[in-house]
Amino acid sequence: MTMLSRTADHLFWMSRYTERAENTARMLDVNYQTSLLPQSNEVAQAAWQGLLSISELKPAYAAKYDGDNINPTDVMDFMVRDEKNPSSIISCLQNARENARAVRGSLTTEVWETQNQTYLEVIRMLRGKSADFKRDPAQFFEWVKFRSHLSRGVTLGTMLQDEAFHFLRMGTFLERADNTARLVDVKFHAVESALGGVNEKEQEFDFYHWSAILRSVSGFEVYRKVYRDVIKPELVAELLILRPDMPRSLLGCLNEVMSNLAMVTSDPQSETLRRAGKLRADLQYSRIDEILATGLHAFLTQFLDRVNEIGANISREFLVPSTH
Numbered sequence: 001m002t003m004l005s006r007t008a009d010h011l012f013w014m015s016r017y018t019e020r021a022e023n024t025a026r027m028l029d030v031n032y033q034t035s036l037l038p039q040s041n042e043v044a045q046a047a048w049q050g051l052l053s054i055s056e057l058k059p060a061y062a063a064k065y066d067g068d069n070i071n072p073t074d075v076m077d078f079m080v081r082d083e084k085n086p087s088s089i090i091s092c093l094q095n096a097r098e099n100a101r102a103v104r105g106s107l108t109t110e111v112w113e114t115q116n117q118t119y120l121e122v123i124r125m126l127r128g129k130s131a132d133f134k135r136d137p138a139q140f141f142e143w144v145k146f147r148s149h150l151s152r153g154v155t156l157g158t159m160l161q162d163e164a165f166h167f168l169r170m171g172t173f174l175e176r177a178d179n180t181a182r183l184v185d186v187k188f189h190a191v192e193s194a195l196g197g198v199n200e201k202e203q204e205f206d207f208y209h210w211s212a213i214l215r216s217v218s219g220f221e222v223y224r225k226v227y228r229d230v231i232k233p234e235l236v237a238e239l240l241i242l243r244p245d246m247p248r249s250l251l252g253c254l255n256e257v258m259s260n261l262a263m264v265t266s267d268p269q270s271e272t273l274r275r276a277g278k279l280r281a282d283l284q285y286s287r288i289d290e291i292l293a294t295g296l297h298a299f300l301t302q303f304l305d306r307v308n309e310i311g312a313n314i315s316r317e318f319l320v321p322s323t324h
Contacts, residue, residue, distance in 0.1 A: 015168040020175055254283055
């Protein structure tokens, strides 16, 4: 391992924070769009509550606002522009930029300028009395997603594919795997609790709910192409967990983590490589009917624990002690 662990650490976290900002924008966007559909107050409240659960922000939100009365305006403010919330979009983009600035010499000019410009723009859009975000939240979320795509594209298009590049990619896909697992877990649970029997109205709710989940991971068109079928929960789960060719699926992310990890470790006995390989193999040889039979929630909870372990092992083996 020739790269300095501190440099690797900044690169790894730069890409994780950029990905986290995008994932938060995706989830908020879908919730915002869904909230415009006719639905009961209980269902709407549960959706915003679910969003705080995915990001493990319920206690922090309750400490600042009324935890019993969750309203969309407060949740969006808290998750977009609250600089005291380390998971808000503005905090993530600030942290991504700070990590990029610390390793400016390891990045191409284009990568640095993309990160810097994103941060300067988001400050302009969210601080002070600017009404940009309030006037059209959906447009703002599209902008965050676009800047994240741009950051990844510029990285792929301009950086030498050396260790710095592999740490950037590893951070992206580890963060993405974590987010997809949380999203699937919370959203599947929400459908189970919201629906009892199946009447026509509930089937309609069902369709909008599953298509919203797919849209949040850019999977709606992909689902239609792969399955050519009405939207079925078990196929949504299969697409988002087990399809290696789906860019945001758990298996797709683990394949990327593994290939980049293999490029930076020279130790065949690496514990990080062993754990990542084992988790990837478990996904590779799983079947969705088996996962659903033994319990999706239990499977995803265990997956999240194992992904967090891999992240901790990457920190121990390659990076500086984690302060994130």
